[in-house]
Amino acid sequence: RKEAQELLATLLPHTGKSHRVGITGIPGVGKSTLINTLGMQLIDAGHRVAVLAVDPTSSLSGGSILGDKSRMGELAVRDEAFIRPSPSALTLGGVGRRTRESILLCEAAGFDIVLVETVGVGQSETMVADMVDTFVLLLLPGAGDELQGIKRGIIELADVLAVNKADGDNLARSRAAERDYRAALRYLRPRSETWNPPVLAISALTGDGLAPLWEKVVLHKDTESGNGSFDARRKAQTKRWLWDMIDEGLRESFRTRPDMKAALEAAERAVIARAITPTQAAHDLLVKAGFTPPA
Template sequence: MVDLASRLETLADAILAGERAALARAITLTESRRADHREQARALIQRLLPQTGRAIRVGITGVPGVGKSTAIDALGSHLTEKGHKVAVLAVDPSSTRTGGSILGDKTRMARLSVDPNAYIRPSPSSGTLGGVAAKTRETMLLCEAAGFDVILVETVGVGQSETTVADLTDFFLVLMLPNAGDELQGIKKGIVELADMIAVNKADGAGATAARAAAAQYKAALHILAPASPLWSTPVVTISGLTGEGLDALWSKIEDHHHRFEAKGLITERRRRQDVKWMWAMVQDRLQARLRHDPALKARTPALEAAVAAGELAPTLAADEIAQALGL
């Protein structure tokens, strides 16, 4: 019987050779909740780690109705035509409510789903936002080891997912609609501050004029924000996911950003900081998993919650009891 180390070695070699079936098996292994599978996944990723980190990692978010899937489908297809291998990963914290993953990615991206140089994978929830991020990060590393040189990480949910995806990627792209107006007032300042570029989508046909006007308004709005880095001022571009117009210029700016920051060692520095955040997110996830699954804690916490809610027990004392049970 082939031992576990040999099986992992064989799987790692198959991933490095670009075998999609092996990549899919490895990702499924990282997504498993079984302790032995998780241990195997960690060993596999550690083995592959020297072959990761060579891709350009781009986070993409957008307001509802912006045409994000169409734009990603068009951008990804544009990149594969230029010789890139593109992986599209999706982060959806809203799926934590059901415990499921996003099931429609391949139907939403018709061209990429049949492109041999593209790979689409959702990130299922493990009950916490950090869990979603950890699985996405592991999937990203596996895709890089398999030879994908562009990773597009899409936010499907809204809210905290933007910060999560920004902490996974090198470049954060925010898609906007042409009809700025009221929407401009409703943009969360935090999301705009995260943006490395704003792209006004649907700049085609009758929408082209509105898109240019919206772009001008976004540029004016960005003037009141100090650049996050002296190396980069957030550009605003217009694109059409439907016709592909503007995608070449958009990608040129992403490459320009990558080259500038890589030359100063800032891409590596950013990724190291992200790795530390990832470490603490996983620690937090394991503590929460212990709370959910430890029999003694599961039996005791409802009574503690009820006592705190009834004003019979101070929250600090309840927290102390839980911490002691965790050995903290």
């Protein structure tokens, strides 16, 4: 681990120059198809594209379909592309740490676009939004299925929204969904005071609408860069990474200290038995460990 951190420190001057783009959406919305088609278009335009998957559920299911190279067949064989499936057998925090470090490694290796794919359920999309410059939410036609189980918070995180599968029999429904989502956004507070998230209808299968989609992604970065929001966002993300690592390190060292093992087990039993509140138990444990708990 020490050697890995030393390597990352050496590479830091060569990082930070990519456009980091998060792509989220419920299973079956077409994320892998979008990334494959969009990635090929970006390579044809002269870019080098890295794809990183974030799927904490893979530690429970034993595997992840995110970042599956078989779903990105064309992109996977290109020298200008790199695809990394979600690391398995890791906690959400562990997946986040690995992904942040992978972004830096990809940037140092010369990839100027980093796509971070995550599933639009649970906490993973919030974590990814905290490590990318532009966050794209992929939606299905038929907005009336009332946000398709997508939490309102995810909509509010999005910088760009795209209704996928706008082809064939779905075309009219996709256009209707595009209008519905655009209307719904009027009632939500924008993430940025200088950017109103656009909604587009696209087809990842045919490629229709992907050029305008990418134009909006680039416009978002350019707009935020011009008013200082881009740099502020990057700095806030770096500080959050620092505090995430402090939280994770303290928690792990606290749990693994031999002198705390018995006290932790006793506190858990007392809390479960309702003999003491979790707040008081945590306070007593922190004092025992040599920390000064907050008042």
